[in-house]
Each structure stands twice: as structure tokens, then as C-alpha cells.
Amino acid sequence: xxxxxxxxxxxxxxxxxxxxxxxxxxxxxxxxxxxxxxxxxxxxxxxxxxxxxxxxxxxxxxxxxxxxxxxxxxxxxxxxxxxxxxxxxxxxxxxxxxxxxxxxxxxxxxxxxxxxxxxxxxxxxxxxxxxxxxxxxxxxxxxxxxxxxxxxxxxxxxxxxxxxxxxxxxxxxxxxxxxxxxxxxxxxxxxxxxxxxxxxxxxxxxxxxxxxxxxxxxxxxxxxxxxxxxxxxxxxxxxxxxxxxxxxxxxxxxxxxxxxxxxxxxxxxxxxxxxxxxxxxxxxxxxxxxxxxxxxxxxxxxxxxxxxxxxxxxxxxxxxxxxxxxxxxxxxxxxxxxxxxxxxxxxxxxxxxxxxxxxxxxxxxxxxxxxxxxxxxxxxxxxxxxxxxxxxxxxxxxxxxxxxxxxxxxxxxxxxxxxxxxxxxxxxxxxxxxxxxxxxxxxxxxxxxxxxxxxxxxxxxxxxxxxxxxxxxxxxxxxxxx
Numbered sequence: 001x002x003x004x005x006x007x008x009x010x011x012x013x014x015x016x017x018x019x020x021x022x023x024x025x026x027x028x029x030x031x032x033x034x035x036x037x038x039x040x041x042x043x044x045x046x047x048x049x050x051x052x053x054x055x056x057x058x059x060x061x062x063x064x065x066x067x068x069x070x071x072x073x074x075x076x077x078x079x080x081x082x083x084x085x086x087x088x089x090x091x092x093x094x095x096x097x098x099x100x101x102x103x104x105x106x107x108x109x110x111x112x113x114x115x116x117x118x119x120x121x122x123x124x125x126x127x128x129x130x131x132x133x134x135x136x137x138x139x140x141x142x143x144x145x146x147x148x149x150x151x152x153x154x155x156x157x158x159x160x161x162x163x164x165x166x167x168x169x170x171x172x173x174x175x176x177x178x179x180x181x182x183x184x185x186x187x188x189x190x191x192x193x194x195x196x197x198x199x200x201x202x203x204x205x206x207x208x209x210x211x212x213x214x215x216x217x218x219x220x221x222x223x224x225x226x227x228x229x230x231x232x233x234x235x236x237x238x239x240x241x242x243x244x245x246x247x248x249x250x251x252x253x254x255x256x257x258x259x260x261x262x263x264x265x266x267x268x269x270x271x272x273x274x275x276x277x278x279x280x281x282x283x284x285x286x287x288x289x290x291x292x293x294x295x296x297x298x299x300x301x302x303x304x305x306x307x308x309x310x311x312x313x314x315x316x317x318x319x320x321x322x323x324x325x326x327x328x329x330x331x332x333x334x335x336x337x338x339x340x341x342x343x344x345x346x347x348x349x350x351x352x353x354x355x356x357x358x359x360x361x362x363x364x365x366x367x368x369x370x371x372x373x374x375x376x377x378x379x380x381x382x383x384x385x386x387x388x389x390x391x392x393x394x395x396x397x398x399x400x401x402x403x404x405x406x407x408x409x410x411x412x413x414x415x416x417x418x419x420x421x422x423x424x425x426x427x428x429x430x431x432x433x434x435x436x437x438x439x440x441x442x443x444x445x446x447x448x449x450x451x452x453x454x455x456x457x458x459x460x461x462x463x464x465x466x467x468x469x470x471x472x473x474x475x476x477x478x479x480x481x482x
Contacts, residue, residue: 029125030469030481037120037468040065044112053108055079055137055146058115062135065119075154079137080146082154085122087130094129096157097475101164102138102146102441114165117464125476132157136441143207147441152448159418159453161471162442166458169466171422172436173455175409175443176376179383180360181390183335185399187328187369192241192319196264199317200226200276202283204310206256210358211376211438213343217293220286222258223247223359223371227336229279230260234333238272239265241323242332242364249361258362263323276314283312324364327398332369335397340389341373345382353437355382369399378435380406409439410446410454417474418453424480425470 047061059081063073066083074084087094101118103111115135122133134154136146202222212218226245233240241263247255264272287309294309324332345355355377362371373390377383387403394401412419436442442456459467473481 029476030465030472033120033123033468033472034465036123037116037464040116040119041112044116045109048108048112051107051109053105055103055105058103058105058108058135058137062119069123071122074132075151077149079149080154081135083122083133083135085124085128085131085133088127091127091129094477095159096130096132097159097161098132098134098155098157099471100134100136100160100162100441100445102136102144104138104140107140111165113461113464114163114459117459117467118163120468121471121475125472128475130157131475138441139207141205141207142209142439144441144444147444150444150448155445155448155452158451160445160455161418162440162445162454162456163467164440164456164458166460168458168460169426169463170434170458171419171426171455172434172442172458173419173423174411174435175440175446176378176435176437177380177383177406178409179375179377179387179406180404181373181375181387182402182404183339183371183373183390183394183399184402185328185331185369186367187332187364188325188367189322190325191321192243192263192323194239194241194263194265195319196266196269197243197261197317197319198264198273199259199261199313199315200229201257201259201313201315202226202310203257203312206250206253208254208256209439210254211356213353213356217290219254219290220283221254221341221359223255223362224336224341225279225283226258226260227333229276230262231333231337233272233275235337236271236275238268238275240268240272242329243320243323245332245362245364247359247362253360254358255361261317261320263319273314280312280314283310328364328369331398332364335371335394335399338393338397339373340393344375344386344389345377354378355386356437357386376409376437376439378437410442410452412453412455419455421474421480422455422457422470 044061055078059076062081062083063076066073072084072086074082076082099118099121101114103115118133118135122131124131134150136144136150138144138146202225204219204222208219230242243261243263245260246258248257249255290309341358342356343353344357346353355375357373357375360372360374363369375383375386377386383406391401436456440456442454445454446452457467469481473479
């Protein structure tokens, strides 16, 4: 990474203080910070000419910039850095505000606009309380590495502005409603009647975000893919037994691997394997689409080594000592065939997605069948409707359904100036404020900080100058600017 010398920043700040003292409100601090952002744009682009970097490179850049701007490094770890702009004289008692953004170092150039904006906003108005900027590491799968590793004590300010890039300017003060649920039944064992055993294994990269609503970029759920394969084989009269069905998953994401072991009747091996070939071809087609979407996204960027998009393998294996009894096997196949997942509720008026659910894990261990799902919705009403549907579905499949506790992923705990200010700024009615269904870092911060007055401020490149104007006015304790 190239070295950076931000000598213009302290000059801008000193000049601003001098002129402010001489001519009061004549100086437009907003335009000053817009100029600082343009300077950031140039320096960041020069420092990160190649797309792939490390978070250490990002931290080094921010540290040098902060030092030249007279700011403090409050904390630095492998996956995040916190920069502090101390309160100006006479404003030490004003409530502090935290700004936060993330970067994906492996595809750093797509995040430079947001980083540049955040750095400019950290410089703040001429007079201000303490301002902090937390820059966290993320990746294209929204693993939120930095937010996950951020210490609770690092979230010290009640007023918290999380910033993201998006298609248009939007302010959110709440995440979706969330509920886990479990479906289970007894799964006793017996000796296999057939003699041809095969392992079906489907693996995709870890940390996949299931809320990619664009079908071109939405990864299939391995449990559902294998479940649909078994259900279609069963409905076609193929004779087979299930020895095991398991998945590997990390909390909050769809399973990154599912594995089933089946034992097939001699007369059905060929037709069953042809069906698996059909599934393989379908997955090959799907992942070619995903690769195209990924290549399009990375057009013009430096190539980096990517993890293989998937593997789907069917291999002959040793005959297991036992398999699931017929009743347990039928219950599992019936449930996987009828269980509705993915987008489960959508507005008829405007097509907005209201709720999604997905299988998070499956297991047939210890003579029990357990399937865990997670439901996310815009409010408790739609969550209850989905839960009621699962209750009926599980009853028809002779499976017990256990809904979990319904909770809000995050919200501004108290109405206050922060949310009121930004709703007015982006011309939104607070009573009809949008709720973000997507999983965001606010989900994590909401569980770490106490009594947070937090918003998610989504901006695009064309809105950055306006965002500076709004954030600057808020930090200065002024009214929403015209």
C-alpha cells in the first residue's frame, strides 16, 4: 500500500477554526468537509490501486490519516479500528456520538466511497462533543468479522450512526422481528433391507447471507436441495432407506453443508443415480449463474483467489449397520417436501418482502429427527402467521413443532433527537418508518450496547455531500438544514 501524507486535513481544520473565530457563521463547514472528502477520495484511490488488500493495510492508512489530522486512536485490533475526535473546549459535557462503517478488504475499492465519507464526518463541526469512528472488517458474505470481535466496552456512546452504501438514501431505526423454531419427532432404527449405500454431500462456502433476495445471487440451501432430491425420488416410487441426514452450520446463516446417507434397492440404483445427476446438473446451472453475477460484480477489479462456489458429490459407501425405520423416514421426507422456506410473505400491493424463513440445521442422530428453522419478519403478526402455518404442516407430517421466543433484532430503544432528526432530514414519517429485513451489523451492536439510540443510515455516492451536511448539523446540535 502507498504511503499517505494528509497535510491538507490539519490545514483545513486550523483554517476553519481561525475563520470561524473571525467571521462566525460565514464559513460553510459543510463545504469544507466535502472538500476533505474529495481529498480522501483521491488519497484512498491512490493508496488502494489494486482491489485486494488486508485490513492491516486499511488500519495503517487510517492511523496515518488520523495522526496528521490530530485525532486519537482509541483502539485497534485485527478486525477493527476506533478513531476518536475529542470534544472541543467547552463542549466536554455534550453527549458523544459514534459513527460506524465497514470495509471488505478483499474487495476494498467498492467501499472506499463510504470510508471516505465516514472519515470526513469524523472531523465534525467547529465545535462538538466527542466523536468516534469505528471501522470494522467485513466480507462479501456479510460475516461481520469486525463487529463480531468488537468488545462490548468499545460501544460507549448512546448515539450510534451505522452507515452503509445502498441504492438510495434511507434511514432505519429498527431491524426485523426474529423467531427460531424446532421441528422434531422420534426416529427409531432398524437393519437395512437393501444393500447399496451412497453418500450425498452438498457443500457451499461458509457465512452465506440467506437474505440475498435477488435470485441471481441467492445460494441454494444444501438441506433443501438434498431434501427435495429425496422427496422427488420417493414420489416417483424409488425404493430407498435413509441412514442419516445431517448438516453443518454457523449461527445466523444457512447451512454450508448437508450430507445424507441412503441405502437403495438393487432395482432402483440406476434410476436413483440418474435423479442425483439431474440435481447435479441443476446445481451446475445455478452456480454458473452465481459465477456470472460474481464476475459482473467484480468487473475491472484485480483478480483474487476465490473459494470454489460449491461441491456436489454422490459416492458409494460402506453399508451402515442400521437405517431409519419407515415411519421416521416418511415423516422427514414429507416434511421437507411440504415445508415452505425462503420468501414466505410478500406484499400484494408493492411486492415488498415481509418475511423470510430458512432451514438452519438438520440431524437424525440419537434416534431423533431435529430440524431447526429461523423466521424473520417485519412484525410479530406476520411471524405468527408463518408459525401457525408451520404448526399445521408439522401436524400433517406427524412432527412436533416448537416455536421459540419472538424478539426484535435491534431498535432505537428510546425515541430521541437522533432518529427524529434523520427522519426529518430524509423526509420520512416516523410512524411509517421502514424496517430493514436484512441482517446488518446493527443486529450485533444492538446486543452489545446498552440503551442505544441507534440508526442505520443508508447512503449512495450521489448522496454523500448531503449526508455530510446532515451529520454535521446533527453533531453541531443544529436544526435540519434546508
